[in-house]
Amino acid sequence: MIIMTYAFMRYTGDAKLAAKHYYTLKGWADYLVRNALVHSDQLTGDWFVTTPGSNQTNLALKGLIALKSMVEIQKAVGMTNESSTYENAANSGLQQWIELSSSGKKLRYESRSEEPQLLHGLYADKLLGLGFVPESVYAAQRAQWAAGMSVVIRGVWGGAG
Numbered sequence: 001m002i003i004m005t006y007a008f009m010r011y012t013g014d015a016k017l018a019a020k021h022y023y024t025l026k027g028w029a030d031y032l033v034r035n036a037l038v039h040s041d042q043l044t045g046d047w048f049v050t051t052p053g054s055n056q057t058n059l060a061l062k063g064l065i066a067l068k069s070m071v072e073i074q075k076a077v078g079m080t081n082e083s084s085t086y087e088n089a090a091n092s093g094l095q096q097w098i099e100l101s102s103s104g105k106k107l108r109y110e111s112r113s114e115e116p117q118l119l120h121g122l123y124a125d126k127l128l129g130l131g132f133v134p135e136s137v138y139a140a141q142r143a144q145w146a147a148g149m150s151v152v153i154r155g156v157w158g159g160a161g
Contacts, residue, residue, distance in 0.1 A: 002028055003062070003124045006069035010128055015076040022077055029070040033089040036063025037096055057101050061133070062121035064093045068132045069124070090132070098137065 002025055009018050018025065037060050067090035074083040119141055125133045 001025070002032075002066040002069050002073070003128070006073050006128060007124075009073065009076060015073075018073045019077040022073075022079065025070060025073060026082070029067060029086055032063045032067050032070075033085065036060055036067060036089075037093045037100075057097075058119050058121045060093075060097055060101075061119055062124065064090050064097060065121060065124045065128075065130065065132060067093070068130050069128060072128075072130070094132065098134075102140070 005018050005021065005025060009015050067086045070086045071083045071090065074080055074086070119137070122133060122138065122141070125131070
């Protein structure tokens with residue numbers, strides 16, 4: 001919701017929505033400071049993943065991008081006195097994420113998966129013009145998927161269950 005609120009604010013030029021819901025957004029950001037990078041029992045929002053997972057590479061990245069978005073929201077609504085907490089958590093979290101997720105050429109650190117991850121959460125960094133995620137991550141994604149994406153069919157949604 002932080003990313004969506006910032007996107008609305010950025011593309012409409014209207015910070016009233018963010019100001020109105022600032023303390024709700026702050027509560028979510030506080031949660032992300034503690035849980036974005038290393039999390040357990042979280043659903044991703046992907047319709048075909050019906051069981052909670054831990055340490056999901058893409059979900060962690062989205063959480064860190066949300067923290068960076070919160071810094072921008074705080075600037076827009078005049079609450080910059082608290083932004084260093086989120087800025088520091090986002091920046092240090094991203095460095096840790098890069099270390100954890102780099103396995104040769106595969107960006108992933110999920111405990112149960114050897115599959116490389118398609119980091120669709122990167123879209124928010126580009127969409128919002130944050131420039132938060134380094135080019136090396138984008139380059140690794142391009143190299144990882146140069147031959148195309150593999151299709152994994154699981155359970156009833158893919159017809160294999």
